[in-house]
Amino acid sequence: MTGAADRIRGRPTLTRGDVIAAGARLLDEVGVEGVTMRRLAAALGTGPATLYWHVRDKDELLVAILDDSLRDVVPPSAGPWDRRLVDVLQQCRVVLRARPALVLVLWSARWDLGPQTLRVADTLVGLVADSGLPDVEVADAYFALFSVTLGTVSAEVHTPGNVYPSEATGTATGYAHLDRYAPGTDPARMDRRFDYGLRVIIDGIAARVAAGSPPG
Amino acid sequence: MTGAADRIRGRPTLTRGDVIAAGARLLDEVGVEGVTMRRLAAALGTGPATLYWHVRDKDELLVAILDDSLRDVVPPSAGPWDRRLVDVLQQCRVVLRARPALVLVLWSARWDLGPQTLRVADTLVGLVADSGLPDVEVADAYFALFSVTLGTVSAEVHTPGNVYPSEATGTATGYAHLDRYAPGTDPARMDRRFDYGLRVIIDGIAARVAAGSPPG
C-alpha cells in the first residue's frame, strides 16, 4: 500500500510534505496562536496522534515550515555587498512578517535548522564578510543585522497601529524624551526604521573597515 | 477586615504586590515555561481563580513583573552619552537574562507598560538624543540598540552552550561561510557580541553626526 497507489483511489496517504504544507497554510489563516497540533490534524481530516508519525513534535514542525518559507529568498547576483545584504534581509522580513510564529524559532538560534534556513544564513554571513571586516568580527556584525531584522518583525507584528500615547491623545505623558521622539511602532514607521537600522549598522561596519583596525 | 488586621493573625490577605513578587520568584525558580497561573496560585497556597482578583490576566502579571525587575536599573549620573548608554543597556541585559520570559513582553512593544519600564525607555531615548542625531532619527537609532539588546538575551537564553556544528565536530558542514566565521551563540561569545553590536551602532551614529547631515 504505497502513497502513490493510495492516491489513485480516494484515500491519499499523508506525507511529511503534506503536513508541513498544511501547517504553513494554517499559519497564514489563523495566525501565531492558532497553530495547534489538534487543529492541524483536523484540517488534514485526521486525529492529532497521526501527525506524530510524520514529525517528531511541534517544534520540528515549525522548523520545517520556516525552512519551506525561506525557499523563496533568492540573493541578487550582482551589486555591491551592502546593497545585496539589504536586499536579502528585506526578503527575510517579508517572509517572516507573513508568518510571525517563525521569529521565535529563529531566535532560539539552534543549528539544527533546515537547509534553506542555513543557506540564507550562509549567504548573509558571506555578504557581511565581503565588507572587508576582520574575520573575528563577521559573525558579530551579522548578529546585529539579524537582530534588527527579527526585532522589526516582532515589533510590527504584535501590535499593528501602535502609536505612542502622547501622539494619540495630544497630551504629554510625563516622559519627556518619549513624548518628543515618539517611538511608536506603526507600520509606516517600521518601514523606515528597518532601513535605518540596517543603514546605521552598515555605516558602522564601513567606518571600521575604513579605519583599518577596529577603533575604541 | 483589612489586610493589616489579617496579617496580625495567621491569615494574611493577599495583595497585588504579593502576587507579583511570588510571580517573579517563580520565574527565577522554574524558568520561562514553568510560570503558570495554576502553579503561581499553588505557591501562594490558593486556587488559580483567586489570582484574577489581583491581576486582569497573565499578560498583565508579566508586565508588572517586568516593571518590578527594572526598578534596579539606575543610569550613571555622569560620563559621555555613549558610555552611559552602554551602561544602561548592559544593566537591562542582566535583568532580562535572569527572567527571559520578559523579553517577549518587551517585543510586543505596547505602550501600556509600567512606570519603571517607561522610565528606562525614556532614559535610553534621551541618551540617544544626546548623540546629536537629528530628532527624526532618534527613535530609529534607539530601536536598533534595543533590538540588539533583546536579541542577545534571546539567543543566549534559549540555547546555552550553542556552538555551530563545524566547531563541535571539526568537520565541514557544507556551508562555507558559516564554517569559516563560526556564528555560535555560547555565553562567552555573546558577551563580546553584545558589546560589538552596541559599538557598531554607536559608531554608525557617530559617523552620521560627524557628517552633519545623514549620508546615503
Add this chain to the structure above:
DNA sequence: ACCTGAACACCGTTCAAGT
C-alpha cells in the same frame, strides 16, 4: 472586598491497538 470550587474549552504528547 476578597476568596473559593467547579467547570469550560482547550493544549502537546504517548501508547497500545488496529490495518
Add this chain to the structure above:
DNA sequence: ACCTGAACACCGTTCAAGT
C-alpha cells in the same frame, strides 16, 4: 508502514457562590 482512539497531564479563564 501508517493510522487510530483514548487517555495523561496539563493549560488560561470565568462565574456563581461563599464569607
